[in-house]
Amino acid sequence: QVQLVESGGGLVQAGGSLRLSCAASERTFSSYNMAWFRQAPGKEREFVGISWSGGRTYYADSVKGRFTISRDNAKNTVYLQMNSLKPEDTAVYFCAADKGVSSTYYVARRSYDYWGQGTQVTVSS
Secondary structure, three states, X not given: OOOEEEEOOEEEEOOOOEEEEEEEOOOOHHHOEEEEEEEOOOOOOEEEXXXXXXXXXXXXXXXXXXXXXXXXXXXXXXXXXXXXXXXXXXXXXXXXXXXXXOOOOOOOHHHOOEEOXXXXXXXXX
């Protein structure tokens, strides 16, 4: 059982930056694909980006060029650096993990077995 704990959320003005962290309990963290999702009030949880275990990253169009995912396998932690934040980025942000994520369905919630509890990000205009 992998436990994921997010941190780093908060309130920021539009144009500002935040860095979220997701710490994993798993010793074989480096073999896990780590993704970030977000869920705004009244909306479905949506894919933000993924750090594949092999090192590649991929982002949703809505955050491409503004958000960056990195990981520190020695610390069992994945990060989401968010720059140029917009009010529409306001959401609860979740990290998710799975070893066997399909290259076709990686944007789908069902592709991930393990989830954190989420951290709130609020961007004021």
